Amino acid sequence: MPVNPQIAEGDTSLAERVKHAILRWIRARVKDALFFVVLPSAYRKASRQPISPGKVLFLENKESELPESFQVMWSRLSDMSGLTLEFVSLGETRVRLRRYYQNCIAFAKNVATAQYVFLNDASSVVSCLPLRPETKVVQLWHGCGAFKKWGMSTADLIFGGSREEILRHPFYKNLSLVTVSSPEVVWAYEEAMVLQDEPGVVQPTGVSRTDVFFDDEYLAASRSKIQQLVPAAIEKKVIVYAPTFRGRVAQAEGPNALDLAKMKAFLGDSHVLLIKHHPFVKNRPAVPEECADFAFDVSDKAGINELLCGADLVISDYSSLVFEYSLFERPMIFFACDREDYADWRGFYYEYEELAPGPICETTEEVIEQIRLADDSFDSSRVKAFRAKFMSSCDGHATDRIIETVFRGDEAA
Numbered sequence: 001m002p003v004n005p006q007i008a009e010g011d012t013s014l015a016e017r018v019k020h021a022i023l024r025w026i027r028a029r030v031k032d033a034l035f036f037v038v039l040p041s042a043y044r045k046a047s048r049q050p051i052s053p054g055k056v057l058f059l060e061n062k063e064s065e066l067p068e069s070f071q072v073m074w075s076r077l078s079d080m081s082g083l084t085l086e087f088v089s090l091g092e093t094r095v096r097l098r099r100y101y102q103n104c105i106a107f108a109k110n111v112a113t114a115q116y117v118f119l120n121d122a123s124s125v126v127s128c129l130p131l132r133p134e135t136k137v138v139q140l141w142h143g144c145g146a147f148k149k150w151g152m153s154t155a156d157l158i159f160g161g162s163r164e165e166i167l168r169h170p171f172y173k174n175l176s177l178v179t180v181s182s183p184e185v186v187w188a189y190e191e192a193m194v195l196q197d198e199p200g201v202v203q204p205t206g207v208s209r210t211d212v213f214f215d216d217e218y219l220a221a222s223r224s225k226i227q228q229l230v231p232a233a234i235e236k237k238v239i240v241y242a243p244t245f246r247g248r249v250a251q252a253e254g255p256n257a258l259d260l261a262k263m264k265a266f267l268g269d270s271h272v273l274l275i276k277h278h279p280f281v282k283n284r285p286a287v288p289e290e291c292a293d294f295a296f297d298v299s300d301k302a303g304i305n306e307l308l309c310g311a312d313l314v315i316s317d318y319s320s321l322v323f324e325y326s327l328f329e330r331p332m333i334f335f336a337c338d339r340e341d342y343a344d345w346r347g348f349y350y351e352y353e354e355l356a357p358g359p360i361c362e363t364t365e366e367v368i369e370q371i372r373l374a375d376d377s378f379d380s381s382r383v384k385a386f387r388a389k390f391m392s393s394c395d396g397h398a399t400d401r402i403i404e405t406v407f408r409g410d411e412a413a
Contacts (some may be wrong), residue, residue: 034101035128035169039108043129046112051134054083056116059107059123061092063279068303069120069142072247072399073208080403086110090125112136116406122151124172127343129174136176139193142182145323145390147355148244149347151192159248159346176204181210181323182392188349205405206398212305213327214396222309227341229270230296235312237271238369240311242333244319244343245278247277252280253319257337259364260287264294264370270384274298276307280317284329296358313374315367318342322357326387327394332358335367357386 026112044139047100053321056077058070066074066087088110090103104125111117111129117137119126151171151224154160160238172178172193183204190196212218227234254277277284287295298307304321307398308314316322318339322332336342336358343352353360360371 009226023395031169034104035124038101039104039128040130042105042108043112043131046109047132049113051115051132052113053115055073055114056083056085056118057111057114057134058085058087058118058282059111059126060087060089060308061121062089062094064089064091064094067120067142067210068305069140070118071117071209072211075401076399076403079408093395103401115410123169124169127170127173131174136406137174138402139172139175140176140208140402141179141189142209143323144210144394145320146185146188146349147320147322147344148318149192149349152194153188153192153349154346156343157251157347167194175201177205177405179205179207179398181207181394182287182364182390183388184392185349202215203405205401206393206395207264207400209305210324210327210394211399212389212398213324219309222306225302225306226274226310227246229298229301230274232272232293233274236308237312237375238274239267239271239273239313239315240307241273241274241315241335242307242319242321243278243315245280248337252278252282254278254281254284255338256285258315258335258367260291260295262364263368264291267371268294272296272370274307274311275395276302276304310338313371318346323386324394326357326391329380329383329387331378332356332383333367333370333374334358334360335362337362344368350400355386356381 001279029131058066058074058392060067060070074085074087089106090107091100095103098399107125108129111126112132114135117126117135117195119137119139119380120142120296131137140370151159154164155163155166161167172195175193175195176193178189178193178201180186180202181204186202186204189202189296197202205272226238241253241258246255260273267273271294275287275295275297277297284297284299286295305324308321309329312323312328314325316335317333317334325332336352339352339360348355360365361367361370
């Protein structure tokens with residue numbers, strides 16, 4: 001009997017939907033078992049041992065090396081007596097799922113005897129543990145200010161999970177201190193981390209990683225590194241293009257709307273363009289061969305802190321790096337050709353047009369024109385006001401204040 005192709009196609013589609021639904025159910029049950037049973041049980045067993053005085057863990061979810069958000073604090077604590085520092089990477093999205101689960105279990109056992117834990121991102125692992133009160137958990141976070149929404153602020157938006165799921169598997173429990181860049185943004189972090197009922201946890205101490213921007217030696221070394229990577233940067237002005245990612249974290253994509261060939265045609269004699277994609281973006285848009293002497297993808301060659309130090313102008317879109325860059329009071333351009341879609345997808349804490357301390361562009365031609373204007377006559381007043389509002393606690397001494405807050409009264413200090 002002949003089979004109707006449309007029916008067969010419909011059956012296949014239904015089978016695929018059923019298959020994906022079953023896989024989602026299985027993954028959800030495994031996740032429940034890990035965070036409700038396996039990790040808490042491993043922690044309880046290991047916590048029969050006493051706390052190791054001065055034991056400090058730095059937990060990174062994904063990357064294998066110490067990230068910039070930890071480096072200043074790590075360096076300072078390394079010079080303090082009575083502390084033992086350990087960097088732990090869970091390898092999320094970098095290792096196989098089974099290995100990731102094994103890493104989580106090993107961390108749960110390890111943290112059971114830690115006196116201090118430093119985080120730089122959301123942590124469902126730390127949040128699920130029945131943490132003993134002797135352990136202090138400090139969320140240094142990886143950005144400044146409050147730009148695009150995240151955490152509970154994205155609940156029920158396209159980007160975020162459901163409110164029920166976020167509460168079921170929280171990311172921001174057991175926190176002793178959350179450090180932010182100014183009093184202005186305390187409310188946003190409390191909302192995103194569901195900490196409205198825990199006053200005093202979010203504090204405007206300043207953000208540790210920003211201390212390097214006040215270090216003359218670091219500034220000089222960063223500029224030197226950029227010039228070694230791109231010798232043309234010695235004679236030409238440096239534009240850093242650092243967009244945030246699009247889509248969900250696991251399938252993050254980098255935007256590809258900026259016409260590099262057109263930028264080279266108008267700016268190539270006087271500028272170089274350094275491109276820094278978000279770390280989540282693995283398949284990055286390629287630089288056209290004809291632009292290889294003008295545009296350089298340095299995503300794997302330089303940290304964002306180093307690039308900001310050497311940039312004469314930054315182009316971004318919705319990235320929080322503009323808060324850090326405001327410390328230099330240099331020109332910023334916002335290339336936001338998809339901002340309405342992005343607002344629907346993820347949302348902003350402030351009205352985008354009011355927040356951006358620089359011109360908003362939707363085409364490459366507009367970006368080129370604004371670069372030329374910035375070269376000729378840059379008015380820093382908007383950037384200075386932006387800095388005063390969102391970065392007032394970042395003055396080169398944030399790490400001092402965090403250490404004083406965390407270690408005050410402890411013998412290890």
